[in-house]
Amino acid sequence: MINPVRSARISTRGKRGIRFGKVEVEAKLPAGDWIWPAIWMLPQDSVYGIWPASGEIDIMESRGNNYDYPEGGVNSFASALHWGPYSHTDAYLQTTASTSLRRTDFSKNFHKFGLVWTEDYIVTYLGNRIHQVMYVKFGQEGFWERGDFVKVNATLDANPWRDAKTKAAPFDQEFYLILNVAVGGMNGYFKDSSFKPWVDRSGTEMRDFWDDVDEWYPTWGPVESRGMTVRSVKMWQQGKCQR
Template sequence: MMTYRRAALIALAASLAACQTAPERERKVISTVERPEPGTARTPGNESGWQMVWADEFDGDEIDIGKWQFDVDCWGGGNNERQCYTDSSRNARIEDGILRIIARKESHTGPAYPPHVRASQADPDALATKPFTSARLVTRGKAAWQYGRIEIRARLPQGQGTWPAIWMLPEDNAYGTWAASGEIDILEAVNLGVPCAKCPGGVENTILGTLHFGGLWPDNALNSSEMHAPEVLEGFHTYGIIWAPGVIEWTLNGQVFARKEAGSWWSVNSADPLAPFDKPFHLILNLAVGGGLPEERGLGGVDESGYPKSLDVDWVRVWQCRPEGASDAGCTGKR
């Protein structure tokens, strides 16, 4: 889920395509991938060499502030999203071993800008009012990883304008501000369950896995894979990545469905082919309402009925290669 996000990308698509900074590089790649045939997909959880290094099972009474912090602002992610993010238990809490990130239809006033944007604003203390509230939990400053296997078991909300996201941003902007230092979107979905003529079953069931990289906004680039997954409309499913030097793979319920390798990404501020995905990244869980991507797809706009809606998370788990497993093909991304 982009920091300066997809609304800007859509609005600037033509200028990005025409950008001459790196004419040999595709600036916007969006591919539809086919579901792997049964029994043919790689299943990293069955491979040797992994060691669990971090987890949250959400089995306490409250969100563990030793693992998570809240982003609190009404910025809208740079995409004209319609929610204010709060740290209220009305928007994020644990119920029966499940983290619930809850979007509500209610007016709220809060900081117009997040901390990393405020300093550049004429009025850094400006306030904004939005018609929805929700929550965005981050491990920034508490946990970040460079390479590994990351999985999140979650149940996704449905409806026109819903935008749940499980994603990662760099702990430090080693190569510059967004998107030169990268972004890894483990899972995004918009407008699930709304009418969709091209989708199996006739309703939206697309999941997205995306990388953002390249230059500083607006000279950013993206490489995204989309897949129809009707099962995500019901119950909990496990979304993940396997991230190794020079390769990132996306998984659904433990099976790989997309793979991207160095050469399909870059950073304008580094000649290293692994950059920017060679630094520690932290994890983000959020539920947005509206914004460029969902409002320009599906039925358009935001259906304000049926709230509250929630992104429910059963657990988050992170594995990395054991020292003795450093040459294991599963850990290293080799084939």
């Protein structure tokens, strides 16, 4: 079956990246059931191995669903770091945080989603540093010790950061920026439930999603509210602004 919805992604891979610095994206998020906007970063080179060993930085991930959606709707977003020796040991739950708006949502006006990344910490924020969302400090121990991966039968040889020169690894390499709007998905971001029209890995996900079109399509509203409208993108490194 052809995908029932076409979505888009823009990235700076191979063009612009930073290793420590600052990112600010001013954008208005889309509204509508099962729409999934994100502003995030991946490493230019997977120095420490395949995902998530080389890391992932999520500045903003949201859902277009209404406020009453149990996992958070268009009035909220989360920031996270993904890291771990294997995909099934991704320890992002230790490095994630969220925020929400009252009496409005992120589709009504433009908002600034920011990141400050140094050799000592990563911070995400909404608007300015006063409204901090996530703070992760790179301490005396590295991410191998932070994740306590030996408890999941991971030997020391499996430590992808054992030869790293900083405790920030894997977040000590150059990362590029991604802006995208997805719909649906099968990785659990939209958890299976009685009101979700498809079941992950059922084999009929796209058909079941499309069969429910009369329910979710009216929530998308006019065309201009379905996408991520971006006013500006700025990246800084060592005092240099990259636009």
